[in-house]
Amino acid sequence: KVLAPRTDDGEEHPALEDLAAIGAAPRAALAEAAGLAIAARSDGGGIAVDASLRTSDPDIYAAGDVANMPHPLFGTRLRVEHWANALNSGPAAARAMLGRDVGYDRVPYFFSDQYDLGLEYSGWAPPGSYDQVVIRGDAGKREFIAFWLKDRRVLAGMNVNVWDVTETVQELIRTGRQIDPDALADPSVPLESLI
Numbered sequence: 511k512v513l514a515p516r517t518d519d520g521e522e523h524p525a526l527e528d529l530a531a532i533g534a535a536p537r538a539a540l541a542e543a544a545g546l547a548i549a550a551r552s553d554g555g556g557i558a559v560d561a562s563l564r565t566s567d568p569d570i571y572a573a574g575d576v577a578n579m580p581h582p583l584f585g586t587r588l589r590v591e592h593w594a595n596a597l598n599s600g601p602a603a604a605r606a607m608l609g610r611d612v613g614y615d616r617v618p619y620f621f622s623d624q625y626d627l628g629l630e631y632s633g634w635a636p637p638g639s640y641d642q643v644v645i646r647g648d649a650g651k652r653e654f655i656a657f658w659l660k661d662r663r664v665l666a667g668m669n670v671n672v673w674d675v676t677e678t679v680q681e682l683i684r685t686g687r688q689i690d691p692d693a694l695a696d697p698s699v700p701l702e703s704l705i
Contacts, residue, residue: 534591536576546570549578556587562612563603571607573599582615583684584634584665592620617680627652630676633666633683640665644695647672655679662688681705 514522535584536556539618542548547558547566555577563571564581574596580588597618621630635658642662646652653676658666663686678701682689685705693699 521617526701534575536578536589538619540578541565541572541576544570544653546572549589553587554578556589558587562606563599563612564606571603572605576599576638580635582613583617583686588618588634590618590620592618594621605631617683619676619680626648627671628673629672630669631666631668631675631689632680633658633664635660644691646695646697657682657694659689659691659694662691675701678702678705 512525514524516522530661536554538546538548538555538557540558545567546669548685549556549558549701556576557565557572559572559579561579561580563573563577569685575589575591575593577595578587579589579600585689593596595616599614599617599637602614617632618631618634619632621628625627640658640660642659642686644655644657644659645654649656649670653671655667655669657664657679664679664682669675669679682701683705687705689704693704
């Protein structure tokens with residue numbers, strides 16, 4: 511029973527209910543024991559791979575949520591913890607193993623459905639990486655799209671109970687083009703016109 515969680519600075523916060531979101535750690539012990547390079551914990555951990563999903567051993571590839579890869583859109587290493595990453599990176603690794611030129615650069619994506627709330631998130635916008643959040647729609651009615659921007663460029667978007675916009679949101683991220691935040695927030699402006 512939790513009565514009051516205590517923060518690192520010793521402050522207590524009385525609580526009637528609590529939710530512990532521990533997170534997920536990649537199971538990379540076998541890879542580490544085999545001598546493969548492991549990504550730093552600060553980069554998400556996991557098996558370090560290159561853009562073609564090749565590990566530090568040129569004969570071994572890694573895919574799915576254990577693979578930590580350099581992402582060309584975001585200029586950093588990422589490890590995406592969603593089954594959609596395994597769905598898409600596995601075939602890409604197979605193509606690379608067959609000698610094809612592969613550069614895995616899919617926009618990170620996940621979705622979740624919680625009772626009457628459905629959401630899809632595309633992109634990558636950790637705290638400190640963005641300077642503006644733009645809301646398109648009605649957050650009070652839980653029907654909106656949130657966009658995280660840096661220098662008027664879309665880093666990430668999350669549609670909540672708004673459907674069939676994921677491809678457009680991902681294209682806004684891919685273009686890296688500066689976008690007028692007022693137009694982005696205006697539901698009367700078609701999203702496709704901003705690409």
